[in-house]
Amino acid sequence: MxxxxxxxxxxxxxxxxxxxxxxxxxxxxxxxxxxxxxxxxxxxxxxxxxxxxxxxxxxxxxxxxxxxxxxxxxxxxxxxxxxxxxxxxxxxxxxxxxxxxxxxxxxxxxxxxxxxxxxxxxxxxxxxxxxxxxAPSVTRRLVAHFVRTTPAPVQPDDRLSPLTAREREVLTLIGRGRSNTEIAQDLQLAPGTVRTHIGRIFAKLDLRDRVQAVILTYELGLVQLNEGR
Structure with missing residues (x-):
């Protein structure tokens, strides 16, 4: 037993x-x-x-x-x-x-x-x-290597339409490799509020985790190649 x-x-x-x-x-x-x-x-x-x-x-x-x-x-x-x-x-x-x-x-x-x-x-x-x-920095390097020939979309992507303006900001910062603490500091939000935003973003965009979120920011042009932290 x-x-x-x-x-x-x-x-x-x-x-x-x-x-x-x-x-x-x-x-x-x-x-x-x-x-x-x-x-x-x-x-x-x-x-x-x-x-x-x-x-x-x-x-x-x-x-x-x-x-x-x-x-x-x-x-x-x-x-x-x-x-x-x-x-x-x-x-x-x-x-x-x-x-x-x-x-x-x-x-x-x-x-x-x-x-x-x-x-x-x-x-x-x-x-x-x-x-x-x-790590987000490694993920960005990996994704950037293989989307290098894919131009950023000229028109806003419909996949972002469910997001609020604040949620778009949070998603962009995730793509730049910011941690929850850094996002809270950048946007002057409480850490719990950041976690709530991330949960809603994942639910609205049907994302499984941060890796998929980073990939999506590149695909939608929210984060540009070689963009630093």
Whole structure:
């Protein structure tokens, strides 16, 4: 009974990568922890969707480039049916065009495959807690790299129409990488008010997290390339 309770408190992870050796390496790392356990593995996207549906993990470590269904489509399908499951994208390069697509599809962040064990564990714990592992500055660099050839919209985008003027200001500051505390200072608002605005923005624009919010600010031209903090 005690073991069952302990198991229920652990972060349940599914490993998705077409390299069995890498999955084994990750499993070894997680097996040495008291708070994370591996509940399933998959070597391609289609299998990943089935395994996730069966095991209902807290976190999925998702490779992108796999035979058959890739990690982007698998991410899209998992998010569509189980948005509460956090997806951490695995990539070889931090400026991988596929990472942008995966984040846009609902992934909670990305991690380099050669990350240190401590960084891997920290990332899994972070996304399991509902946060993103990609710092806003890194996200902006990633997004900027792949929207560089996309001109900012000339006319206001209809997607912004549900927002109030204040909510647009808050969204823009999120895109610039400001933290909640910094947004409160910039706009002379109480921190609780900023959290309320962000919650409403996410609800109105159907955003899952800050990563998607940053991406949207670039797509809509609210934040320009190379725009500093």
């Amino acid at each position: 005690t073991d069952d309770l302990a198991e229920n408190r652990r972060i349940r992870v599914v490993l998705v990568d077409d390299q069995a050796l890498l999955r084994t390496a990750f499993r070894v790392i997680f097996d040495e922890t008291d708070d994370i356990c591996v509940v399933g593995e998959a070597g391609d996207g289609a299998t990943a969707v089935r395994v996730v549906d069966r095991t209902r993990p807290d976190v999925v470590l998702m490779d992108i480039r796999m035979p058959g269904m890739d990690g982007i489509e698998a991410t899209r399908r998992i998010v569509a049916t189980a948005p509460q499951i956090a997806i951490l994208v695995l990539t070889t390069f931090d400026l991988d065009e596929y990472v942008y697509a995966a984040l846009h599809s609902g992934a909670n962040g990305f991690l380099l495959k050669d990350a240190l064990a401590d960084d891997l564990l920290s990332a899994v714990r972070t996304v399991a807690a509902g946060d993103c592992v990609t």
